[in-house]
Amino acid sequence: MSTAPSPDVPVMTPPIPLEEAQRRLLALADPMRREHVDMAGAIGRYLAEPLLARRTQPAGHLSAMDGYAVTDGDLAGPWTIVGESAAGHPFVGSMTRGEAVRISTGALLPCDAAGVIVQEDLARSDTALTLTGTGPSPQDRHVRRLGSDFVAGKEVLPAGTRIGPAQIALAVSAGHRHLPVFRAPQVAIIDSGDELSSDPENCATHQIPASNGAMLEAMVAGLAVQTRRIGPVGDTLDALLSAFDEAAHADVIVTSGGASVGDHDLIRPALEAWGAKLDFWRIAIKPGKPLLVATRPRSQRRQIIIGLPGNPVSALVTGYHFLLPLLRRLMGALDPAPMAVTTRLDGDLPATGARREFLRGTWDGECVRAVRVQDSGALGALAGSNVLIDRPANGSETPSGANVRIYILQNGGIA
Ligand SMILES: Nc1nc2c(c(=O)[nH]1)N[C@H]1C(S)=C(S)[C@@H](COP(=O)(O)OP(=O)(O)OC[C@H]3O[C@@H](n4cnc5c(N)ncnc54)[C@H](O)[C@@H]3O)O[C@H]1N2
Numbered sequence: 535m536s537t538a539p540s541p542d543v544p545v546m547t548p549p550i551p552l553e554e555a556q557r558r559l560l561a562l563a564d565p566m567r568r569e570h571v572d573m574a575g576a577i578g579r580y581l582a583e584p585l586l587a588r589r590t591q592p593a594g595h596l597s598a599m600d601g602y603a604v605t606d607g608d609l610a611g612p613w614t615i616v617g618e619s620a621a622g623h624p625f626v627g628s629m630t631r632g633e634a635v636r637i638s639t640g641a642l643l644p645c646d647a648a649g650v651i652v653q654e655d656l657a658r659s660d661t662a663l664t665l666t667g668t669g670p671s672p673q674d675r676h677v678r679r680l681g682s683d684f685v686a687g688k689e690v691l692p693a694g695t696r697i698g699p700a701q702i703a704l705a706v707s708a709g710h711r712h713l714p715v716f717r718a719p720q721v722a723i724i725d726s727g728d729e730l731s732s733d734p735e736n737c738a739t740h741q742i743p744a745s746n747g748a749m750l751e752a753m754v755a756g757l758a759v760q761t762r763r764i765g766p767v768g769d770t771l772d773a774l775l776s777a778f779d780e781a782a783h784a785d786v787i788v789t790s791g792g793a794s795v796g797d798h799d800l801i802r803p804a805l806e807a808w809g810a811k812l813d814f815w816r817i818a819i820k821p822g823k824p825l826l827v828a829t830r831p832r833s834q835r836r837q838i839i840i841g842l843p844g845n846p847v848s849a850l851v852t853g854y855h856f857l858l859p860l861l862r863r864l865m866g867a868l869d870p871a872p873m874a875v876t877t878r879l880d881g882d883l884p885a886t887g888a889r890r891e892f893l894r895g896t897w898d899g900e901c902v903r904a905v906r907v908q909d910s911g912a913l914g915a916l917a918g919s920n921v922l923i924d925r926p927a928n929g930s931e932t933p934s935g936a937n938v939r940i941y942i943l944q945n946g947g948i949a
């Protein structure tokens with residue numbers, strides 16, 4: 535005889551693997567609309583279409599060094615100096631074999647010149663120039679050829695490229711003032727839990743400062759999204775429903791806390807009461823198991839809700855593997871998942887259980903060591919770590935010296 539579950543006990547489906555959960559989440563993300571923004575506004579955004587060069591660079595043959603321009607094959611000298619080509623002030627005359635033109639880095643090569651000899655290889659006396667030492671080989675011409683960087687009409691950046699300093703320099707050089715990018719999503723960050731205090735300077739013994747919201751806001755800061763903090767919100771359906779109403783403008787709502795199975799863990803029922811539909815709940819990673827993802831239909835784009843676990847380390851790990859990739863995908867990133875690096879383990883690690891584990895560790899560029907405290911509430915250990923060590927589910931002990939995969943949290947890796 536089958537028995538219906540009690541309304542108090544949620545129906546438990548087995549936790550799903552990380553990759554499957556990431557795929558399901560990213561499949562929900564329709565890209566944002568496009569807009570044209572100036573270069574300052576484009577930092578941290580993703581190109582909405584391929585960028586074509588509007589000009590050729592270099593636009594002519596340029597000298598790559600300070601020295602003297604000479605004609606083809608004329609590498610032995612001596613020469614008579616007949617003029618100068620400085621950056622921004624080209625030499626307009628003509629020159630022939632036995633003649634040289636003083637030239638600076640970035641200056642246009644005179645049209646009769648074939649190469650540049652660096653001034654360190656030459657001796658000058660008034661207008662007379664002689665070669666000292668062995669001089670350059672015929673290949674060593676120190677010339678940046680016309681179009682050697684990019685050519686007008688050709689693609690310089692593919693759609694989906696993240697715009698950083700180098701991409702801005704390239705786009706400006708390619709003749710652009712504005713860039714077509716995807717809009718940045720609006721993100722509402724809700725802290726939930728009766729025990730949370732919004733004032734870290736004023737916190738009773740039964741309270742804890744609402745640090746997750748501040749942490750999540752910091753995590754998304756590198757993504758140029760617009761954030762709004764809501765709460766802390768108490769553990770009642772009414773309080774959560776009002777918080778969701780406050781977040782009705784957002785493209786993505788991220789909550790932390792109340793995602794597990796306790797009597798006061800109300801995020802799931804509150805979302806359902808608000809009209810959101812649960813997509814999945816619980817994933818097979820440690821920390822981070824109670825993660826949930828839901829969607830809520832709207833007239834234009836649906837809202838995506840990510841319910842992160844309350845434990846701060848669990849919130850950071852799931853924020854790293856779910857919230858950041860989701861935001862990158864909404865903003866048009868081609869490959870939104872975080873990148874793992876392989877490195878050498880220092881110190882043995884024990885066998886793992888049924889969940890894939892992300893241990894906090896310190897990496898010095900050559901090897902990684904797990905930090906001693908791995909409690910998912912321990913912020914001291916988290917802040918002292920710079921990587922997550924990726925350990926497979928049901929894995930055996932890993933000996934010191936073995937290769938392990940890590941995810942970098944610092945030096946920009948967080949975004
Ligand atoms: N019987 C079971 N209990 C728990 C399970 C389980 O499977 N069965 N899962 C555990 C796991 S794993 C996690 S992770 C936690 C997460 O649960 P919740 O998402 O419901 O989180 P809370 O209970 O609300 O809070 C947990 C912890 O985190 C602190 N917290 C919450 N929000 C914040 C915030 N905004 N800033 C700072 N700290 C926050 C909260 O005070 C608690 O200490 O559940 C286990 N339990």
Ligand code: MOO
Nearest residue numbers: 821822823848910
């Ligand atoms: O998954 Mo919980 O996140 O272990 O603490």
